[in-house]
Amino acid sequence: MNALRRDLSVAIAIARKDALSELRGRQAAGSTIFFAAIVLLLFGFALGPDSRRLAEAAPGLLWLAIVFGGLLTMARLHQLEADDGAFEQLALYPVDRRAIYAGKALAGAAAMLVLGGLLLPVVAILYAIPVGAAWLPLLAAVVLGAIGFAAIGTAYAGLTVRMRAREVMLPLLMLPIVAPLLLAAVKATVAALGGDPLGELGSWLQLLVAFDVIMLVVGAGTYGFLLED
Amino acid sequence: MPQTTIYVAPRLAGTLGTIPPAVATVELARLFGRSAALAGISLTVEMGRTVALLGPNGAGKTTLLRILATAIRPSYGSLSIDGIDALADPELVRGRAVYLSHATAHYDDLTAEENPRFAATMFGWGAAEGLPVVREALATVDLEAVAAQRVRTFSAGMRKRLALARILVARPSLLLLDEPHASLDGEGMALVDRLIGLWKDAGVTIVVASHQAERVASLADATVRLESGLVAEVGGAGVSTAPVGASPRPRAAVAMVDR
Numbered sequence: 259m260n261a262l263r264r265d266l267s268v269a270i271a272i273a274r275k276d277a278l279s280e281l282r283g284r285q286a287a288g289s290t291i292f293f294a295a296i297v298l299l300l301f302g303f304a305l306g307p308d309s310r311r312l313a314e315a316a317p318g319l320l321w322l323a324i325v326f327g328g329l330l331t332m333a334r335l336h337q338l339e340a341d342d343g344a345f346e347q348l349a350l351y352p353v354d355r356r357a358i359y360a361g362k363a364l365a366g367a368a369a370m371l372v373l374g375g376l377l378l379p380v381v382a383i384l385y386a387i388p389v390g391a392a393w394l395p396l397l398a399a400v401v402l403g404a405i406g407f408a409a410i411g412t413a414y415a416g417l418t419v420r421m422r423a424r425e426v427m428l429p430l431l432m433l434p435i436v437a438p439l440l441l442a443a444v445k446a447t448v449a450a451l452g453g454d455p456l457g458e459l460g461s462w463l464q465l466l467v468a469f470d471v472i473m474l475v476v477g478a479g480t481y482g483f484l485l486e487d
Numbered sequence: 488m489p490q491t492t493i494y495v496a497p498r499l500a501g502t503l504g505t506i507p508p509a510v511a512t513v514e515l516a517r518l519f520g521r522s523a524a525l526a527g528i529s530l531t532v533e534m535g536r537t538v539a540l541l542g543p544n545g546a547g548k549t550t551l552l553r554i555l556a557t558a559i560r561p562s563y564g565s566l567s568i569d570g571i572d573a574l575a576d577p578e579l580v581r582g583r584a585v586y587l588s589h590a591t592a593h594y595d596d597l598t599a600e601e602n603p604r605f606a607a608t609m610f611g612w613g614a615a616e617g618l619p620v621v622r623e624a625l626a627t628v629d630l631e632a633v634a635a636q637r638v639r640t641f642s643a644g645m646r647k648r649l650a651l652a653r654i655l656v657a658r659p660s661l662l663l664l665d666e667p668h669a670s671l672d673g674e675g676m677a678l679v680d681r682l683i684g685l686w687k688d689a690g691v692t693i694v695v696a697s698h699q700a701e702r703v704a705s706l707a708d709a710t711v712r713l714e715s716g717l718v719a720e721v722g723g724a725g726v727s728t729a730p731v732g733a734s735p736r737p738r739a740a741v742a743m744v745d746r
Contacts, residue, residue, distance in 0.1 A: 264611070267608060267614075268608065268609060271605055271608040271609065275594060275597060275601070275605050278596065278597060278601070279594055279595075279596040279597065282596040282637070283596050338594060338595075338596075341595060342590055342591055342592055342593050342594070342595065342646075343588060343589075343590025343591070343592045344590075344592040344593065344594060346558050346588065346590070346592065347586075347588070347590075347592035348609075349558065350556060350557065350558055350581055350585075350586055351581065351606075351609035351610065352578060352579075352581040352582035352609075352610065352611065353609055354578075486559075486560065
């Protein structure tokens with residue numbers, strides 16, 4: 259029990275420090291959100307002015323923008339460990355490595371949630387989609403997607419942070435693993451926006467939950483090895 | 488001069504009540520790619536001793552300290568800290584061996600107080616008991632006045648002082664200091680000397696790597712000189728070494744050492 263409380267306070271301290279760094283280094287976090295919004299705008303240009311087509315594509319585009327913005331977010335959360343050699347110090351604290359992973363993943367999930375929460379209204383406005391009625395299942399999809407993405411992203415960012423070509427390696431390694439998450443999140447979003455006529459929303463959300471749990475377990479189990487040089 | 492409390496990890500008794508050595512390595516070797524940074528170091532340091540680790544650039548001082556701190560694993564050889572097998576139980580060792588590296592390991596967007604407070608939590612202090620410990624440490628390293636400033640604005644010397652504050656909130660039994668005087672002004676160097684003295688008086692074992700041979704030798708009980716990954720010379724009390732080949736070891740290590 260005591261060990262659990264200690265792990266919890268370690269995880270919260272790490273997440274809190276990351277959140278503070280993100281909020282204070284506003285330009286970086288802000289530009290990520292702008293970048294994702296511009297991606298959405300460009301998708302809109304690429305697909306042309308047909309508003310029905312845009313509305314159909316919107317859930318997929320929303321999640322692609324979240325993935326692109328998320329890649330930058332995950333990389334940045336680990337870059338702040340690398341800037342002054344803090345990653346090695348983090349590994350040397352007498353704490354359970356799973357608690358370190360939990361803290362980094364918690365910060366990542368919070369950042370992803372903010373990103374998703376800000377992009378959702380952007381999509382609604384750009385592609386003229388009424389999200390009002392479907393907000394609860396949409397929120398569930400965004401929350402579950404954010405957790406899953408952060409769970410994988412934290413592990414891979416920990417792996418690539420010491421690599422020389424980390425900017426390329428993170429997307430290269432991570433995107434294939436994200437594919438099932440992307441699929442389930444897009445399908446859940448489509449179902450939520452369409453009023454779920456086929457009753458498939460529940461299964462897609464369940465798939466997201468299963469994916470999140472698996473990725474969190476795998477991430478917590480492997481992150482300790484990544485901290486070893 | 489501000490009051491400075493030194494926190495120390497409780498001593499561990501070995502089998503039958505004997506005191507285990509603070510550091511005991513057998514034929515430690517570490518390869519980076521195909522070059523050997525350490526080529527077989529057998530070193531025993533008694534508890535409570537201060538050891539100056541000397542040698543030219545590339546002699547393996549930093550690699551040895553990083554292995555002792557459990558930051559990297561040796562390619563060959565064994566290592567125990569306070570009688571704990573550091574390769575089998577690195578987490579136990581991390582609560583006792585504290586490392587000051589070249590990198591100061593701060594978070595730029597946190598303040599001078601938030602950085603050691605984070606470290607205090609990681610070292611196991613509760614939120615309420617940690618704060619006075621952090622404040623005292625900041626006073627000791629003379630950064631009280633800038634406690635609310637972000638570390639991003641700090642000079643190299645101030646960052647180093649803040650790294651010392653982090654060590655003050657730890658509870659070490661073994662301190663591993665890599666060039667603690669580097670990038671500090673005269674006053675800062677005197678502060679390092681004073682702190683080393685305080686840790687020494689508190690019974691902490693200290694291994695300090697430095698190019699300032701005279702400065703650290705005057706603080707130390709013993710000196711160890713490394714040259715191309717091997718112990719070249721040992722002098723003083725409380726430290727002993729064994730020549731390469733004195734103990735059985737893997738063939739690969741033999742091949743490498745005899746290169």
